[in-house]
Amino acid sequence: MGRIPCCERENVKRGQWTPEEDNKLASYIAQHGTRNWRLIPKNAGLQRCGKSCRLRWTNYLRPDLKHGQFSDAEEHIIVKFHSVLGNRWSLIAAQLPGRTDNDVKNYWNTKLKKKLSGMGIDPVTHKPFSHLMAEITTTLNPPQVSHLAEAALGCFKDEMLHLLTKKRVDLNQINFSSPNPNHNSNNFNQTVDNEAGKMKLDGLENGNGIMKLWDMGNGFSYGSSSSSFGNDERNEGSASPAVAAWRGHGGIRTSVAETAAAEEEERRKLKGEVMDQEENGSEGGKGDGMMAMRRHHDQHAFNVDDNDLWDLQADDLINHMV
DNA sequence: AACGGGTGCAACCGCGAATCC
C-alpha cells in the first residue's frame, strides 16, 4: 500500500523557487491568508504542492522573517535552549523573533555544533568531553571503561585533529597560561590515563599545552574573539557544574559524578515541566511551556551552581510562544 | 583557468499529531 502522497507528483514542480513563483504565492497569501495549503497552489496558479508552498512561505517569504547573520545574543539563546530542549527547533526558534526552525537547525548543524566540539563540549549533552569520560569511568566496570573510553577518545581525537589540521591553528597565538592555579593542562590526559589506563592523545599531549584549545577554564571563551557564549563579566568564576568539576582538582571522579547527577536531574525536571505544559495544552497552549520555564528559572531552580552557559537568565526568554 | 573539497542554505521527505467529517 504505502503512504498516500501529499500531492500529485505529476505536474508538480520541485526545486528552487523562482521570483515569479514567490510573487504569486506571496500575493495570494496576502489576499487570502494561509487557510488551506492544499488549495493554495491551485488557486494561486502554482505548479507546486501545498507542502512546498507552506515551506517556502514559512521559511522564506513571511514578511516578519529576519535574514542574515545570527547575532551573538541569538547564538547564546540557541545554545542555552538546546542544552535544555535538545533538537526541538521550533521551540528554540520561538525564542528568536524572525528566525525559523529551519534557520536555527541549519545554524546549529553548520556552525554551533562545530564550535562546541572545538571547545571540547559535546554538542549533544552540552557537557565537556572530559566530563563524559569521567562519567564513563564512574558508571562502568574497568573492562567496559577501557573499551568504551578508547572508542570515544578515538572519535574525540579525530575531531580535534580534524579541527587542528583544517584550521591551521597557530600554537604561538594561543594563550596557554592557566587561569586556575589548580588547573593542570594535562588534566584530561591524566584522568584518562588514570581511569582508562591506556589512552593517550598522541600528538595532542605535548608540552605546548594544546589541550588549552578546549579549556573552558576562563569563562568558556571561544577561540574566536568575534563570538562567545557569555564570556563577559557574568562569567567570571562561574562555570557549569561539570566545568567547575573539570577545572578543579584531581577529585574529578566524585565531584563530576555528583554534579552531573544533580545537573541531569535539574534538566530532566525542567524539560519535563516544559513538555507537561505543552501536553496539557491548557489555555495558553505552547507558550505555557516557556512560561513554566521562566517561572522555574525565576526560582533559580535550574541554577545548580551559578552556571552561565547552562543557565537560563529570566531575561533570555524574550519571545513567548503563541 | 580548472578542479575538487568544504560550507551554508533552501528544499524535500517521512512521520506523528491534530483536525475534520
Added chain:
DNA sequence: GGGATTCGCGGTTGCACCCGT
C-alpha cells in the same frame, strides 16, 4: 469512534557558492 486529511516538525539531501591548490 474511526478513517481521511491536513499540518508541523525534525532529519536529510541537493545544489550553488567559495576557497585553496
